[in-house]
Amino acid sequence: MLNAAVDGIESRAGRLSGVWLADGRWFEAQVAIVGIGMLPNVEVLAAAGAKVTNGVDVDAQCRTTLPDVFAIGDCVLHPNRFSNAGVVRLESVQNATDQAAMVSRILTGETARYDAIPWFWSQQFDCQLQTAGLLHGFDSTVVRGEPKSGAFSIIYTLQGRVLALDCVNAGRDFIQGKHLVMKGVVADAETLASTAIDLRSLVT
Ligand SMILES: Cc1cc2nc3c(=O)[nH]c(=O)nc-3n(C[C@H](O)[C@H](O)[C@H](O)COP(=O)(O)OP(=O)(O)OC[C@H]3O[C@@H](n4cnc5c(N)ncnc54)[C@H](O)[C@@H]3O)c2cc1C
Structure with missing residues (x-):
């Protein structure tokens, strides 16, 4: 149910019994799973004078606006060419570890900049969930594979350009589809949907 506000959560004999919605239902x-979002802990950096908007602002090398202070991970708003806003704050293990590796290179005297494609994974019981790219701004979706089979992907496009993929037990689509996102490949819906066509073959 979308746009349904929770009015109250009730318990009986010390256990959850149910949920009231604002419309009286x-x-x-x-079981209640509560998704309430996250706020980055940026107070220390803000107090030290770093620029903070949606998280701590950093450049492509994860430098804050304070001299010699870097920041990485969930708390940073960083430039990202895969974001339609040009900057993004990503909450994923991969982003945190990729940025850590990149900053390590800078601290040891190498030149580097952060240009990793956003990707996420999670394992929920028998479901391997993987996503590549950022779907914001998509105008169409393509379903690849058969959802009832438990293995399929949803491909998000903007004017035919592949922006992102959500892959459910479809590791092959994930690995190959990443390259479509990285290269900004344009393909028609029928081609993307056809499991007879390897996504890799669409990368030029
Ligand atoms: C329930 C849940 C499930 C998730 N599942 C997935 C998943 O399946 N896949 C995925 O990719 N990502 C997942 N994530 C996101 C992932 O955990 C984070 O993206 C990742 O941990 C970010 O790493 P980080 O180092 O930036 O921040 P954190 O891991 O949050 O580490 C920040 C640390 O800084 C400490 N800290 C904060 N303020 C201060 C301060 N003032 N002084 C000292 N220490 C401070 C905190 O205590 C914390 O230990 C999940 C997150 C949650 C909450």
Whole structure:
């Protein structure tokens, strides 16, 4: 249910019993999963004078606006060519570790800049979830594979250009599809949907 506000969560005998919605509907429930978002802990850097907007602002080398102070991971708003806003704050293990590796190179005297494609993974019971790219701004989606089979991908495009993929038990699509995002490949929906066509073959 979208746009449904929770009015109250009730318990009976010390256990969750159900949820009231603002429109008066009642749903019995045994488990509540609460998704309330996250706020980055930026107070220390803000107090030290670093520029803070949506997280700590950093450049392509993860430098804050304070001299010799770098920041990485969930708390940083960084330039990212895969974001339609040009900058993004990413909450993913991969982003944190990739930025750590990049900053390590800079601290040891190499030149480097952060240009990794955003990707995420999670394992939920028998579901391997992987996403590549950022879907913001998409105007179409293509389903590749058969959702009922438990293995499929959803491909997000903007005017035919592949922006992102959500892959469910479809590691091959994930690995190959990443390259479509990195290269900004344009392909028609029928081609993207056809599992007979390797996504890799669409990379020019
Ligand atoms: C429930 C949950 C599930 C997730 N699942 C996935 C997943 O499946 N895949 C995925 O890619 N990502 C997942 N993430 C996101 C992932 O955990 C984060 O992106 C990653 O941990 C970010 O690393 P980080 O080092 O930037 O921040 P953190 O891991 O949050 O580390 C920041 C550390 O700084 C400490 N800290 C904060 N303020 C101060 C201060 N003032 N002084 C000293 N220490 C301070 C904190 O205590 C914390 O230990 C999940 C996150 C949550 C909460």
